[in-house]
Amino acid sequence: MPSDPHAGPSKPAALPLPPMSWNAWGDPALAKPLSEDIKALLEQLLGVTPQEGAAPTADEVLLRPSALTAQDLAALAAIVGPDAVSAEDADRLPRAGGKSTPDLLRRRSREEQDAPDAVVLPGTEEEIAAVLAYCSERRIAVVPFGGGTSVVGGLDPVRAGFDAVLSLDLRRFDALSDLDEVSGEATLGAGLTGPQAEQLLAARGFELGHYPQSFRFATIGGFAATRSSGQDSAGHGRFDDMVRGLRVVTPAGVLDLGRGPASAAGPDLRQLFVGSEGTLGVITSVRLRVHPVPAVKIHEAWSFPDFATGAAALRAVEQQGAGPTVLRLSDETETGVNLAMTAKIGGSQITSGCLAVTVYEGTGEQTAARHRLTRQTLLDAGGTPLGEEPARAWEHGRFDAPYLRDALLDCGALCETLETAANWSDLARLKDAVTAALQGALQAGGTTSLVMCHISHVYPTGASLYFTVLGAQQGDPIAQWQAAKSAAGDAIMANGGTITHHHAVGTDHRPWMPQEIGELGAAVLRAVKATVDPAGILNPGKLIP
Ligand SMILES: Cc1cc2nc3c(=O)[nH]c(=O)nc-3n(C[C@H](O)[C@H](O)[C@H](O)COP(=O)(O)OP(=O)(O)OC[C@H]3O[C@@H](n4cnc5c(N)ncnc54)[C@H](O)[C@@H]3O)c2cc1C
Numbered sequence: 001m002p003s004d005p006h007a008g009p010s011k012p013a014a015l016p017l018p019p020m021s022w023n024a025w026g027d028p029a030l031a032k033p034l035s036e037d038i039k040a041l042l043e044q045l046l047g048v049t050p051q052e053g054a055a056p057t058a059d060e061v062l063l064r065p066s067a068l069t070a071q072d073l074a075a076l077a078a079i080v081g082p083d084a085v086s087a088e089d090a091d092r093l094p095r096a097g098g099k100s101t102p103d104l105l106r107r108r109s110r111e112e113q114d115a116p117d118a119v120v121l122p123g124t125e126e127e128i129a130a131v132l133a134y135c136s137e138r139r140i141a142v143v144p145f146g147g148g149t150s151v152v153g154g155l156d157p158v159r160a161g162f163d164a165v166l167s168l169d170l171r172r173f174d175a176l177s178d179l180d181e182v183s184g185e186a187t188l189g190a191g192l193t194g195p196q197a198e199q200l201l202a203a204r205g206f207e208l209g210h211y212p213q214s215f216r217f218a219t220i221g222g223f224a225a226t227r228s229s230g231q232d233s234a235g236h237g238r239f240d241d242m243v244r245g246l247r248v249v250t251p252a253g254v255l256d257l258g259r260g261p262a263s264a265a266g267p268d269l270r271q272l273f274v275g276s277e278g279t280l281g282v283i284t285s286v287r288l289r290v291h292p293v294p295a296v297k298i299h300e301a302w303s304f305p306d307f308a309t310g311a312a313a314l315r316a317v318e319q320q321g322a323g324p325t326v327l328r329l330s331d332e333t334e335t336g337v338n339l340a341m342t343a344k345i346g347g348s349q350i351t352s353g354c355l356a357v358t359v360y361e362g363t364g365e366q367t368a369a370r371h372r373l374t375r376q377t378l379l380d381a382g383g384t385p386l387g388e389e390p391a392r393a394w395e396h397g398r399f400d401a402p403y404l405r406d407a408l409l410d411c412g413a414l415c416e417t418l419e420t421a422a423n424w425s426d427l428a429r430l431k432d433a434v435t436a437a438l439q440g441a442l443q444a445g446g447t448t449s450l451v452m453c454h455i456s457h458v459y460p461t462g463a464s465l466y467f468t469v470l471g472a473q474q475g476d477p478i479a480q481w482q483a484a485k486s487a488a489g490d491a492i493m494a495n496g497g498t499i500t501h502h503h504a505v506g507t508d509h510r511p512w513m514p515q516e517i518g519e520l521g522a523a524v525l526r527a528v529k530a531t532v533d534p535a536g537i538l539n540p541g542k543l544i545p
Pocket residue numbers: 025098099100143144145146147148149150151154155170190191211212213214217218219220221222223224225226227228229230231276277278279281282283284402502503504539542
C-alpha cells in the first residue's frame with residue numbers, strides 16, 4: 001500500500017488526489033518559506049529565533065511498533081483484500097494524527113511517536129461491517145480516517161485499554177452515486193475530497209459550495225463527522241445544514257437516515273450522527289443539498305474604523321436576511337498583520353481599521369439586488385468600500401494560509417488557531433476575554449504574543465470568532481500552547497461561547513464537554529454509543545466525556 005495517504009490507493013481513485021505532507025500542511029511543492037524581512041520583523045517584535053535541533057525525515061521517525069499480530073493482519077486481509085491492509089511504518093505515519101500545531105510539532109520529535117498499528121482501506125459497507133465485527137471481537141480500536149485534517153486530536157491513536165488501534169481510511173468511497181437535478185440533491189461518497197466532489201458535480205452543472213480552508217484535502221465524510229463550516233456559509237449554510245441524509249455503518253448494523261425534504265418523525269437522528277466524529281459509526285455516503293453553479297459572482301471589500309463598528313454592520317446585514325454568500329471581518333490586529341505581510345490590501349485606501357470581505361453569488365438580477373441592499377446597509381453602518389480587488393485577492397489565496405504556519409514553525413514561531421461562537425450580545429466580551437486569556441497564559445511563560453481575530457461565520461443571532469496566535473517558541477512548545485489553549489477554553493465557557501463552532505471536539509475539547517452539554521447530555525451520548533458500539537471500539541477518547 002502507498003505511504004502517502006493522498007497517493008494512489010489499492011484501487012485507482014476516480015479523480016487524482018493532491019499530495020499531502022506527513023509532517024506539514026498540503027503539497028510540499030507549495031511550501032512558502034518566509035522572506036528575510038519577515039523573519040527580522042518577527043525577531044524584533046516577538047523574539048522569534050530558530051530552535052535547536054533538526055526535525056527527523058520520514059525515514060528517521062521512530063514509530064511505536066505495531067501491536068497487531070500476523071494473525072490479525074491475515075484476518076483483516078481476508079476481509080478487505082491483501083492490497084488494502086498495511087502495518088508498514090510508511091503507511092502508519094501519515095495517519096498518526098491530524099494537522100493541528102501540536103500534531104505538526106509532535107511529528108518533528110525524535111522520541112518514539114505513536115501511530116495506528118495498521119491501516120485498512122475497505123471498499124464496501126459489507127467490508128466495513130466485517131472489520132468492525134472483527135475489531136469488536138479482538139478489542140481493537142478503530143479510527144475512521146477521511147482527509148486527515150483534524151485540528152482537535154480527532155485522529156489520535158488513543159488506546160484506552162484496547163489491544164491495538166486501526167486506521168480505517170474511507171478514500172475508496174469516492175463516487176457521486178446519485179444526482180437528483182429536479183430536487184437539487186446529490187449523494188456523495190464519504191471519501192471524496194472537496195475538490196473531487198465539486199469536480200464531479202460541476203460536470204453536471206451543480207455545486208455544493210462548501211469551502212472550508214481545508215477544502216483541498218478534507219472529505220465529505222469528514223465534513224459530516226465534524227459539523228464543518230465553509231467560508232461561504234453566509235450564503236450556503238454550514239455543512240450540517242446541507243445534509244439531507246446519510247448512511248452509517250455501526251458495529252450494531254447500518255443506518256440509512258433522512259426521508260423527504262423535512263420530517264416530523266421524532267428527533268432528527270441524522271443530526272446525532274452528523275458531528276459524531278467517528279465515535280458512533282462510519283459514514284459511507286452523504287446525501288446533500290446542491291445548487292446550480294452560480295452564473296454571477298460579485299466581490300467587494302470594505303473598511304471599518306474599528307471592530308465594533310464592523311461587527312455591528314455585519315449583524316445588520318445578517319439580520320435583514322438574504323445578503324452575501326461570504327461575509328467576514330478581520331479585527332485591527334489581523335488587518336494590520338495582513339497588510340504587513342502582503343502590503344497591498346486595498347493599496348493606499350486602507351492603512352488601519354478593519355477589513356471586511358463580501359462575495360455575492362447567484363443569478364444576475366437577484367445577485368445584483370442582494371449586493372445593492374447589503375452595500376447600502378454597510379454604508380449606513382459606517383463602512384468604506386474598497387472595491388473588488390482586495391476581496392478577489394482574499395478569495396484567490398484563501399486556501400494557502402496554512403502553508404504560512406509551517407514556515408512560521410520552521411523559523412521558531414508558535415502559531416496556532418482556535419475558534420468559538422456566541423450571540424451578538426456576548427461577542428465583544430468573549431473576544432476580549434479570549435484575547436486576554438491567550439496573552440496572559442503565554443506571558444506567564446515569558447512569551448509576548450500577537451492575537452488576531454476575525455468573524456468567520458455569521459447568523460441572525462450571533463457569529464463565530466476565529467483567533468490566530470503568534471509568538472516565539474520557548475522550551476516545550478506543545479506545553480506552551482496547551483497552557484494557552486486551556487486558558488482560552490475556560491474563558492470561552494465563562495463568557496457565553498461554545499467550545500467549538502466548527503473544528504469539532506476530538507481529544508482537545510473533550511474536557512469542556514460536560515460544561516457544554518451537561519452531565520446528563522454526556523450520559524445520553526454514552527447511552528447511544530453503548531447501543532450502536534457495544535464494545536466501544538469506535539474512536540475511543542474523542543468527543544464523548
Ligand atoms: C489548515 C486547516 C484549515 C481548516 N479550516 C477549516 C474550516 O475552514 N472549516 C472547518 O469546518 N474546519 C476546518 N478545519 C478542520 C478540518 O479540516 C475539518 O474538521 C474537516 O471537516 C475534517 O475532514 P477530514 O476529511 O480531514 O476528516 P479527518 O481529519 O480525517 O477526521 C476528522 C474526524 O472525523 C472522523 N471521520 C472522518 N471521516 C469519517 C467518516 N467517513 N465516518 C465517520 N467518522 C469520520 C475522524 O475519525 C475524526 O474524528 C481546518 C483544518 C486545517 C488543518
